[in-house]
Amino acid sequence: MIDEVIGDFLEAVGAIDPLLRTLLAGIAMLLETSVLLGLVVPGDTIVIVAALAVEQWPWWLALIAAIVLGALAGESIGFAIGHWLGPRIDRWLARRWPRASARWRRTERYLARRGGPAIFLSRFLPVAHSLVPLIVGASAMPYRRFLAWTIPACLVWAGAYASAGWLAGGTYRELADRLHGAGYLLVAVLAAFILLVWLAKRIIARIEARHLRDEEQEQEQEGA
Structure with missing residues (x-):
């Protein structure tokens, strides 16, 4: 059952022209890194879906390039x-909007301190x-x-997400005709990647948390 569902899904995504698929991923990243829109556009999901349908390495490189350029365009607009x-x-x-103003101040302090x-690290943190x-x-x-700090971050992010989707999709296509339940392997690869991303974000957020505290919180922390 799962093999049929995944097979039909990959076939539908693969039917989209590779150039259009790549451009859509780039546009999704432009929106995902834009002010406010980045809170609602699931750029990471769109990138992984696009990567699942990649069958040749030139299109994998093209996808990474589109992701990086889209992210840089969105961030440059924000700048x-x-x-x-x-x-x-x-x-x-x-x-x-006092709550948003407080987040603005918090991010200002973070930038001033770090x-x-x-x-670089904000590329891997939600909202930031x-x-x-x-x-x-x-x-x-x-x-x-x-740019000197955000370009490397965009390259790392794009390479990780595009490679995860490409690996999962390629593994499924290679094993689908020979292994019953190959769809579970695809799901497992993506689940493992998502878990690693979640853990990495948690670790980064925990390490950077002290730089996000305001002065009162720091004094309370020192006095405790």
Whole structure:
């Protein structure tokens, strides 16, 4: 049963023109890394689905390139918005959306304390990956320095997700005709990858948590 469902799904995704599929993944990443839209667009899911249908390594490389370019485009838009409108957005949030304003301040402190590494690590943290470019743009950090930290992060992220989907899809296609229940293997590969990503995010978030605390929290921590 699961083999039929997965086989039909991969056939449907594979029927989409590879170029269109690759472009859609890039657009999804542009939206996923954009301000606000990044909170609702499941870029990682779309990338994995696109990677599942990749059968040749040139398209795997093309997918990675599209993911990186899409992410950089979205983050660059966020940087530009922050550069031109950052102070206005900051004041508007303080008046209209106190909770979001508090998150803005928290991210500002994080960037001030960690600098470039915060930009790199934010690519792997929920919410932060769409907020950090905006706040960096509103700061004094040059665009070139921002790119110097975010490009490697985008490459690592794109390579990991595209490779996981490609490996899972390729393994299934190779074993589908010879192994009953090959679909379970595909699910297991993806589940293992998702678990590793979740663990990595938890570890990064825990390590970086002390840099996100405000001064009062730090004083309480020291006094405890």
